[in-house]
Amino acid sequence: MAKRVKKDPRAGADNLLHLMQLTSDWYWEQDAALRFTVVRRQGEAKPCGAEEDALGKRFGELGGVEARAEVWARYESAVAACRLFRDLVLTLRERDGGARTVSFSGVPIIDEAFGFSGYRGVARDITGERHAEAALRAVIERSPIYTFDLDGIVTMWNAAAARMFGWSEAEAVGQFLPFVQEEKREEFAALRERYRRGEMLTNAELLRRRRDGAFIEISVSTALLHDAAGRPTGVVEMALDISERKQVERRGAMEHAVARILAESSNAPEAIPQILQTICAALGLDYGAFWMYSKKTQRVKCVDVWTVPALAGTEFVAWTRRTHHTPGSRGLVRRTWHDKTPTWIADLTNDDSFDRAALARAVGLRTAFTFPIMIEGECPGVMEFFSFNARQPDEGLLQTIQATGSQIGQFWQRKEAEEHIRHLAYYDALTGLANRSLFQQHLDGALVRAQRHGRQFGILYVDLDGFKNVNDSLGHAAGDRLLREIARRLQSGVRASDTLTRQGGDEFIVLLEELGATEGAATVARHLLEAIAQPVLIDGHECRVTASIGISTYPADGADAQTLLQRADAAMYRAKEAGKNNYRFHAV
Numbered sequence: 001m002a003k004r005v006k007k008d009p010r011a012g013a014d015n016l017l018h019l020m021q022l023t024s025d026w027y028w029e030q031d032a033a034l035r036f037t038v039v040r041r042q043g044e045a046k047p048c049g050a051e052e053d054a055l056g057k058r059f060g061e062l063g064g065v066e067a068r069a070e071v072w073a074r075y076e077s078a079v080a081a082c083r084l085f086r087d088l089v090l091t092l093r094e095r096d097g098g099a100r101t102v103s104f105s106g107v108p109i110i111d112e113a114f115g116f117s118g119y120r121g122v123a124r125d126i127t128g129e130r131h132a133e134a135a136l137r138a139v140i141e142r143s144p145i146y147t148f149d150l151d152g153i154v155t156m157w158n159a160a161a162a163r164m165f166g167w168s169e170a171e172a173v174g175q176f177l178p179f180v181q182e183e184k185r186e187e188f189a190a191l192r193e194r195y196r197r198g199e200m201l202t203n204a205e206l207l208r209r210r211r212d213g214a215f216i217e218i219s220v221s222t223a224l225l226h227d228a229a230g231r232p233t234g235v236v237e238m239a240l241d242i243s244e245r246k247q248v249e250r251r252g253a254m255e256h257a258v259a260r261i262l263a264e265s266s267n268a269p270e271a272i273p274q275i276l277q278t279i280c281a282a283l284g285l286d287y288g289a290f291w292m293y294s295k296k297t298q299r300v301k302c303v304d305v306w307t308v309p310a311l312a313g314t315e316f317v318a319w320t321r322r323t324h325h326t327p328g329s330r331g332l333v334r335r336t337w338h339d340k341t342p343t344w345i346a347d348l349t350n351d352d353s354f355d356r357a358a359l360a361r362a363v364g365l366r367t368a369f370t371f372p373i374m375i376e377g378e379c380p381g382v383m384e385f386f387s388f389n390a391r392q393p394d395e396g397l398l399q400t401i402q403a404t405g406s407q408i409g410q411f412w413q414r415k416e417a418e419e420h421i422r423h424l425a426y427y428d429a430l431t432g433l434a435n436r437s438l439f440q441q442h443l444d445g446a447l448v449r450a451q452r453h454g455r456q457f458g459i460l461y462v463d464l465d466g467f468k469n470v471n472d473s474l475g476h477a478a479g480d481r482l483l484r485e486i487a488r489r490l491q492s493g494v495r496a497s498d499t500l501t502r503q504g505g506d507e508f509i510v511l512l513e514e515l516g517a518t519e520g521a522a523t524v525a526r527h528l529l530e531a532i533a534q535p536v537l538i539d540g541h542e543c544r545v546t547a548s549i550g551i552s553t554y555p556a557d558g559a560d561a562q563t564l565l566q567r568a569d570a571a572m573y574r575a576k577e578a579g580k581n582n583y584r585f586h587a588v
Contacts, residue, residue, distance in 0.1 A: 025041065025102075025122075025123060025124050025125045026039060026040065026041055026122060026123040027039075027040050027120075027121075027122055028040070028054075028106075028120065028121055028122070028123065029109070029118060029119070029120040029121075030106075030118045030119040030120075031117070031118045032116060032117050032118050033058075034058050034059070034079060034118070034119070035056050035057060035058055036054045036055050036056065036057055036058075037055065037056075037118070038055075038120075039052075039054045039055060059075065063093075064092055064093030064094070065090055065091070065092060065093075066090065066091040066092075066093065067088070067089065067090045067091065071088050071089060071090065074088060075088055079119070082108045082116050083108070084105075084106070084107045084108070085104075085105065085106055086105045087103045087104075087105055088103065088104045088105070089101060089102070089103055089104075089126070090102050090103075090104060099127075100125055100127050101125070101126050101127045101130045102123050102124065102125055102126065102127075103123065103124045103126045104121060104122075104123045105121050105122055105123075106119040106120065106121025106122075107119065107120065107121060142160055143160055143238050143239070143240070144158065144160040144161035144163070144164045144165070144238065144239040144240075144241075145158045145160065145161060145236065145237070145238045145239075146158065146161045146172070146236075146237055146239075147225065147234055147235065147236050147237070148177055148234060148235055148237070149233060149234045149235075150192055150195060150196060150232065150233065150234065150235070151176075151192075152176045152177045152180065152188060152192070153174065153175065153176060154172045154173050154174065154175055154176075154177060154178075155173065155234060156173070157169045157172040157173050161239070164210075164216070164218075164239065164241060165178065165179050165208070165210055165211060165216070166210045166211030166212055167179075167211050178211070179208040179209055179210070179216075180208065181208075181209045184207075184208075187206075195222075195224060195232055195235055196232055198224065198232060200221075200222045200223060200224060201220055201221060201222045201237075202221050203219050203220075203221060204219065204220050204221070205217065205218070205219050205242065205246075206218055206219075206220060212390070213389070213390055214389065214390055214391070214392075215284075215389055216241060216243050217241070217242050217243045217246045218239045218240060218241055218242060218243075219239070219240045219242045220237050220238065220239050220240075221237075221238050222235050222236065222237045222238075223235070223236045224236075247394070247396065247397070248396065250282045250283060250284075251282070251283075251396065251397060251400045253282055254278060254279055254282035254283065254400070254404070255400065255403070255404065255407075257278045257282065258275055258278060258279070258404055258407065258408070259407065261274045261275055261278060262275075262407065262408070262411040265411075266415075267415050267419070268408075268411070268412050268415055271408075271411065272290045272303075272304050273304050273306065275383075275408065276288035276289070276290060276304060276305075276306040276383070277306045279383075279385065279401075279404075280306060280308075280385065283385075283397070284387070284389075285385045285386065285387050286307065286308045286310070286311060286365070286386060286387050286388050287305070287306070287307045287308070287311055287317075287365070287385065287386040287387075288305070288306045288307075288383065288384070288385045288386075289302050289304065289305045289306075289320055289383070289384050289385075290302070290303055290304040290305075290381060290382070290383050291303070291333045291337075291381060291382045291383075291384065292380065292381045293337060293379065293380055293381060297324075298326065299324045299325060299326055300324060300325050300326075300333055300334065300337055300382065301323075301324035301325075302320050302321055302323065302324075305317060305320060305321060310363075311363060314359075314363050315359055315362075316356060316359040316360055316362070316363050316365070319356060319359055320356065323355075330353070330354070331353070331354045331355060332345070332353070332354040332356075332368060332370055332384060333354075333370060333382050333384055335353075335354075336370040336371065336372050336379075336382045336384075337372065337379050337382050340372050340374065340377075340379050341372070342369060342370060342371040342372070342398050342401060342402060343368075343369060343370045343371075344367075344368075344369040344393045344398070345367065345368045345369065346367060346390065346391060346392050346393060347366060347367065347390055348360050348361055348365060348366055348367065348368060349361065349366070360386060364388050365386045365387065365388060366387060366388060366389055366390045366391075367386065367387045367389065367390055367391040368384065368385065368386045368387075369384070369385055369393075369398075369401075370382055370383065370384040370385070371383055371398075371401040371402060371404070371405045372405055373405050373408050373409045373412065374405055374406055374409045375409040375410075375412060375413045376413070380409075380412065381412075383401075383405070383408075425437065426438035428501070428502045430480055430483060430484065430502070431483060431484055431487035431502050432487070433487055433491070433500050433501055433502045433508075434499055434500065434501040434502075435501060435502070436501065436503060436504075438499075438501070439499055439501035439503075439509060439511065440561070442499040442511055443459075443499075443511055443561045443564075443565075444561060446511060446513050446554075447554065447560070447561060449513075450513075450554055450555070455514060455515075456515050456518075456553055456554055456555060456556070457511065457512055457513045457514065457515050457553070457554050458511075458512040458515045458518070458520070458521035458551055458552070458553045458554075459509060459510070459511060459512070459551065459552050459553075459554075459564050459565065459568040460509065460510040460512065460521065460524065460525055460528070460549050460550070460551055460568065460583075461507070461509055461549065461550040461551075461552075461565070461568035461569050461571065461572040462490070462507065462508040462509065462510065462528065462532075462547050462548075462549050462572070463506060463507050463508075463547065463548050463549075463572050463576070464486065464506035464507075464532070464545050464546070464547050465545060465546040465547060465548055465576070465580040465581060466544070466545045466546060467479065467482070467483075467506040467545050468506075470482055470538075470543050470545065474538060474539070474541060474543070478538045478539060478541070478543070481536075481538050482536055482538060482543055482545070483502075483506065485536050486508075486532055486536075486545070487500075487502060487508070489528075489531040489532060489534070490508055490510070490528060490531070490532075492531070493524065493527050493528045493531050494510055494512070494524065494528075495512075497513055497514070498510060498511060498512050498513060499511040499513075509565075509568070510524070510528075512524060515553065518551075518553055518556075518585065521551050521553065521585075522551070522583065522585075525549045525551060525583035526583070528547065528549065529546070529547055529549065529581060529582065529583065532545065532546060532547045533545075533546050533547075533581065546580055546581035547580075547581065548572050548573075548575035548576040548580050548581070548582065548583070549572060549575055549582075549583035549584075550567075550568045550569060550570065550571030550572025550573070550574065550575055550583070550584055550586065551568060551571055551583060551584065551585045551586065552564045552565075552567040552568035552571060552585075552586045553585075553586075553587075556587055557586045557587055567586040568586065570586060571583075571584045571585060571586040572584070
């Protein structure tokens with residue numbers, strides 16, 4: 001007997017209108033026995049394939065149809081009462097082994113006599129939607145998400161947040177945001193005012209602290225929670241750990257900055273202090289120092305230190321500056337020098353492997369690492385760094401600093417080679433004094449300065465008396481030793497601002513800048529004569545030489561370099577003619 005439904009048959013028109021409003025992939029109809037009479041894919045005039053196979057069958061008779069028990073219960077309850085059903089989710093197993101997730105919706109068909117004559121409805125393929133939902137759930141489960149009110153009290157804390165920051169849900173909920181350290185409270189207060197104004201954050205980069213004390217860099221995006229009146233009451237925050245990305249960025253920036261410093265610096269002593277500060281700033285370190293090995297003393301000594309203000313004046317820094325070591329296998333710097341490999345101490349709390357460990361702990365330092373500067377297998381220096389924060393060994397950073405150490409070593413080697421070439425070009429190989437070329441540059445510069453400022457300067461032309469006798473009697477090697485000793489005495493007898501050159505053979509010239517009076521040149525000449533006249537012991541032989549010195553002064557004796565040199569030379573010959581071991585002015 002057909003089902004009778006007390007319902008206006010015009011409702012069928014409403015049902016058709018409702019169907020038209022649904023987005024569908026299939027249209028279907030069933031008769032009063034709930035057998036499919038029409039199954040048609042959208043845009044097709046007649047059924048085909050699986051759609052044709054469904055004709056004449058009930059839902060339960062279709063092959064490859066799967067659904068949860070509660071879905072079938074909803075369907076059976078709806079058709080028993082001749083009610084509309086919506087979004088019944090079924091899985092359709094296809095012939096090729098694939099599967100589709102389909103959402104079915106249907107409305108009863110009521111005839112003119114108010115009798116139930118079946119169902120018509122639509123079905124939507126929601127396979128893609130379900131995959132997207134699953135992916136979104138996976139992202140949410142993996143992403144640290146937490147909520148808090150505008151006072152910063154945590155109201156929800158998911159498992160991913162617990163893994164990232166180290167506090168469990170029970171420890172975090174009901175407490176102020178645990179990862180906001182005390183010194184960051186003002187930053188949170190500023191964010192809270194933004195939230196109250198309805199502002200949200202998108203990929204904001206923040207520094208937070210984990211439960212173990214280590215810092216973590218995160219990118220956060222927020223959404224606001226509102227009350228019934230639309231006022232902000234809380235915040236949903238999703239965090240992403242960007243520490244590794246930021247470390248890579250900082251290491252890259254550090255390498256670039258170090259390369260720039262090396263390119264712009266003329267020598268290692270100029271570059272090293274800048275490199276220490278650059279590495280500390282780039283990596284968030286609090287102390288950096290450079291230790292240099294001296295082949296002469298065979299010890300390593302700290303020659304440069306950079307620190308944050310909190311460490312300035314501490315005994316740790318003072319001890320570092322005044323200490324030098326004999327290289328060995330014990331100690332932070334000595335071990336690095338000895339092994340020629342980086343050393344990393346992740347936690348200084350219980351580490352006494354180096355002499356300054358107790359001093360480092362006393363000022364709050366937690367982590368230390370060092371790396372060698374390498375030049376062709378040799379280690380002329382070591383860089384060391386300390387941090388207030390505990391840091392685990394970072395393989396990426398270790399590789400970067402090793403590369404940086406090699407980069408600095410190459411720079412060092414190149415500058416030493418350049419300095420050696422420069423020394424050969426401008427200094428006398430025997431005595432180490434300025435040669436003719438360098439002396440001429442200094443003399444030209446002295447002329448410019450004297451002309452500009454209205455000053456005078458003097459030139460002392462020194463020629464040794466009796467040097468040929470030593471050379472002839474004791475040989476050239478003894479003569480060279482004598483020249484080196486005379487050069488040393490002359491260097492000791494003039495100011496650092498003066499220029500002393502060996503012109504060749506046994507001739508020397510002294511450039512006395514900023515000469516207050518001509519008598520000053522005479523005073524220097526007397527001191528030099530006295531120093532030169534002292535005996536020199538060479539291979540058991542007491543050698544004695546004297547000198548004749550000629551003096552010219554600017555501007556009294558000439559306005560150009562050539563004239564001044566010629567007149568000093570002429571004055572020197574007059575000193576020789578006067579009996580040697582004395583000096584003469586050109587103007588006298």
